[in-house]
Amino acid sequence: MDETEGDLTIGLLGPLTVRRDGSPVEVTAGRLRCLLAILALTPGRTVPYHRLGEAIWEDEAPGHLRRTLQTYAGRLRDLLGADRIGGGPHGLVLHACDEDVDAARFERLARGAGDRAQLAAALALWRGEAFEDVDCHWLAATAAPRLDAMRLETVERRIDLDLAEGRHDELIPEMEHLVAAHPLRETLWTRLLIALDRSGRGAEALDRYEGVRAALGDALGADPGPELRRLHADLLAGRPLSAGPSRPPPAAVPRQLPAAPAVFIGREDALDRLRGSDRPVRVLTGAGGVGKSTTAIHWAHRISGEYPDGQLHAELHGFSPHAAPAAPGEVLGRFLRSLGVPPREIPEDTEARTGLFRTVTADLRLLVVLDNARDAAQVRPLIPGAGSALTLITSRNPLTGLLVEHRAASIALETLNPGESHRLLAARLSAAALDREPEAAQAIIDACAGLPLALAVASARAETGPARPLADLARHLLGSGRLDALDTGEPATGVRAVLSWSYRSVGRDAARLFRLLTLAPESDASVEAAASLAGRPAAETARLLDELATARLASEHEPGRYGAHDLLRAYAVEQAEQTDPPKRRDAALRRLVLHYAHTAHAATLLLVPGRPPIDLPERGPGVTVPDLKTSAEAQTWFDAETTALLALVRECDERGWDDLVWPLAWTVTETLHRRNRWRTWMEIERIALAAAERAGNRHWQATSHRKLGRVHGNLREFDAARARFSRAQEVFAEEGDAQGEASVLKNRGYIDYLQGRHRDAAACNVAALERYERLGDRNGQADSLNNIGWSLAQVGEYDTAERHCRDALGIYRELGNGDGLAVCWDSLGFVHAARGEHSAAEDCYERALDFYESPEGNRYRAADTLVRMAENCTASGDADSARVHYGRALEILDRLGHQDAAEVRAALDALPLRGDGPGECRGRRDASMCAS
Incomplete structure (x- = not known):
């Protein structure tokens, strides 16, 4: 921009104001004001002519729309400066930055505000109503409600901080004004009731609740929502009111749409139907190659500004010639991570993931694009629930089920005329x-x-x-x-010919890597994985990947990870089959498996310091392994690569590579355990056992039987667990394998504990401890010592229990085993609580929880510790704190879809009311038993 044009500021949050170099500029013509306001909403970004026409004239756009808009643009240039309004073949743009427009600045400040002063600064930009004196139906119906909603959300965030600082008295007049202006907004009413109650006006709060209940019934025929009902119940019970928990916003708003099509022609009828529909789910159908994806992405970019909470995109591979349709659970996992949900909080079960996805998106204006769906079953779990989200789906099938269940709008694309x-x-x-x-x-x-x-x-x-x-x-x-x-x-x-021209433009080594990348089990791969496929150093491989990216044969989806879309992979598969002999492809795949096996093995030993390693096949030349240094790095690697690891276990099994199946399966066990993926662990361990039996390796067989017993125990299938342990113990005894025998004894103790046989559990661990001491296995000794202490604590031998647990604590501290330390702190917390030493117990539980809620931690164990914290608080008469701990535990268990949720919910419901007597402290479940 020409700097001589000077400063320009535009105000949309109230009467339209324009200032150039500090002096006011009068924009008087109605449609000119409308055009300027629309362009100012997205400064620096081109607004298409057709969209401007729809917004300014609705259904009465002039015949020569582009010429008319160019005339208006010329008038704006006269007012604002020659270079302020840009015009090209596709649309008009206001050359300004977000800081020059109060609406854009408000959105930036509001989303990034972390304290009261920042929230107040954002709200201070409002001088009235958005577009107050701009006569434009589109702005009033679309942009203004979105800004108003964000303003109210920002006000509520500021009010929450005021309430936390004790400013309830001064808030009440403002809150009365707000609920009068927005009588059906329940989130405002909840805050008013809290302010009234904290100001000593509880009776008035009850009266206001009855008023809003009647208003909602009259206007909507509905009762108040769960939060208002909770506050009402607390008022009746005389409990102090508090705002319910809320999820913090994601660190970054997801913007996952692929690049907009460079050329887009026609489809006016389909775009009109997409635009004119009010359905939250819209489906584009048609034959392959008819342009469904192009049309969907083109339209998604046009409306993306209306969905400020982000855009999610997934290629579902519904009709891919060389890739299986994407599993809804895996897509949900990616979506949840993009929306800020930590990997450790994402449940394994697809149904549970669907519920969490709908909870997270309930209040978001979100655009979800699901491309190339196979059938309704594939996309049904991926559709947000209630709220303001829009889901756009493309498919060759009509997806009739969605039309029935979701009243989806169906738009068919035909060939071009x-x-x-x-x-x-x-x-x-x-x-x-x-x-x-x-x-x-x-x-x-x-x-x-x-x-x-x-x-x-x-x-x-x-x-x-x-x-x-x-x-x-x-x-x-x-x-x-x-x-x-x-x-x-x-x-x-x-597209074969098009891809061949790009393929022929790269060098021989890059072309070979392009072909070999199709052997990767996922659609993308790390630089180290690609280097192992190619058998080359990582730095050289990174250069080859950049060469492929330049030729548009690969793309860097995130730093250090490269992949290609479905059609590129299909072409690469063809080229590989024509060019690379099977032995060469097999050798590359084995290098990839060894990359994953050695990396996962090192990561496991970082997660569990002191665990005895296993014998892996030699890494061999050409295999690259990343240098993971901490347990946090190890868990992050597992979170990114577990799906690929599981796929490679299955691939090796199908190929009959039994020498790789069992070691690779061993490496994925720990992360499956920490993420509570027991059914998946069961499947993988059965594959490993079959490979061990084919290989005739009795140690592998016995170890797999033992690990299958662990999974059965986690699933409360005790007879099956004991049968597996018996088979493992028999083989270990025959082989003279004391390490294996000790592990089985420890696992048997875990089952005894779960069945309430605490002295038997202690005896099993005493026998395991003797073997671990002969072997010099410090980690095994610590596990057994803690388990003995935990079991004895269950039968009231608290002093002996504490001594064993503290001995284990010292060994774990020596090894740097964070998971073991957390288990020990939890055990010691139980001992202190049982003695009535509630403060000491709370301290121990907090230490355990610090680890369990870290990236390396186990969310199920976190829930267990929270339950014991609640029981400790109940025993000390602190029912309010107990309620908080039970609530946090229940939230975790519900997300995991775990059967223990019912028990915790019952305990929460059974808490005494304020003033009732204390409860009792009791042990439960298995969080403080080391069963590995």
């Missing part, structure tokens, strides 16, 4: 090129049969040889049949 086909080809090749060879151009259009993908392939081929006449391309299309998409509409065949 001849005029639209000509415009698309001209947009890609230029009208002049088509005018020079009109007959050849028409032949290309006829051969492409109105299929956008085929036209894109044809134009791309012409662009790679600009000196060649179009007639050559026409003859090729009509005679050779190489563009199979013209006949079938299948994307994998239609």
